[in-house]
Amino acid sequence: MTDPYSEKALHFFNQYQQLSFEDVHQSWLAQLPQQPGSALDVGAGSGRDAAALAARGWRVLAVEPATELRQLGENATDHLAVEWCEDHLPELNHVRTLDHRFDLILVSAVWMHIPPSQRNTAFQVLTDLLSPGGLLVITLRHGPGDGERVFHETDRDELERLAESQSLASLPVADGNETDRMGRSEVAWETVVFQRP
Ligand SMILES: C[S@@+](CC[C@H](N)C(=O)[O-])C[C@H]1O[C@@H](n2cnc3c(N)ncnc32)[C@H](O)[C@@H]1O
Incomplete structure (x- = not known):
């Protein structure tokens, strides 16, 4: 099966x-955290967020x-402290071989691509990659598909249950429901932030 993110890479790059x-x-x-550390950006796309984090140290x-x-x-981040690798959820097999723990893991606009049957494994793997005190940030897309990419439903309660099962604390975010920054009225976003004790 062809992957739209590869087939239309420049389109998605420009969009993000x-x-x-x-x-x-x-x-x-x-x-x-004010004090920068080590971050993992999973499904980094264009590298927009990786670049912004690198710019903050x-x-x-x-x-x-x-x-x-x-x-x-x-190419867009080659002047910054950003390393890239090919890997994917749920296993993140390559990242796990590095034997490194991260102070921040960002999963931005990716969770809807993970089939529900793979989410327990994905969440466990992400939790295991967190440093003590590290943050796991996941954004959840709500809304219909686009006929091109495969989207699965996302549910905040599912994430809260997974976090509880891993003894992660749920941290407050400023605004539970967020409008789509690309202006799609049928799409909305939620963000969850969890912390490893
Ligand atoms: C909607 S884009 C979001 C890109 C970026 N994180 C952002 O917020 O702009 C979804 C990204 O997730 C990646 N992706 C899809 N399935 C994935 C998986 N199983 N594991 C990791 N990344 C995945 C895609 O290749 C794509 O770059």
């Missing part, structure tokens, strides 16, 4: 680069499975 990290992620920015590993999109992201 039009948005700013500060705007897309404003609901949880108050939780972003974070060392970022950007994970992107779509080869063409990853190459565009790599």
Whole structure:
């Protein structure tokens, strides 16, 4: 099966680069530690968020499975402290071989691509990659598909249950429901932030 993120890589790259990290992620920015550390951006896309974190002093590993999109992201961030690798949820097999724990893991606009049957594994893997005190930030897309990419339903309660099962604390975000920054009235977003004790 062809992957739209590779087939139309430049289209998606340009789309994501039009948005700013500060705007897309404003609901949880108050939780972003002042002291930068090591971050993992899973499904990094264009590298917009990886670049913004690197500009704030974070060392970022950007994970992107779509080869063409990853190459565009790599080119756009080659002057920054961003490393890229090819990997994917639920297993993140390559990242796990690095034997590294992250102070921040960002899963932005990716969870809807993970089939429900893979989510327990994905969440467990993400939790295991967190440092003590580390934050796991997941944004949830609500709304219909686009006829091109495969989207699965997302549910905040599902994430809260998964977090509870891993003994992660749920942190407040500024605004539970967020409008779509690309102006699609039928699409809405929610953000959840969890912390490893
Ligand atoms: C809607 S884009 C979001 C890109 C970026 N995180 C952002 O917020 O702009 C979804 C991204 O998730 C990636 N992706 C899809 N399935 C994935 C998986 N199983 N594991 C990791 N990334 C995945 C896609 O290749 C694509 O880059």
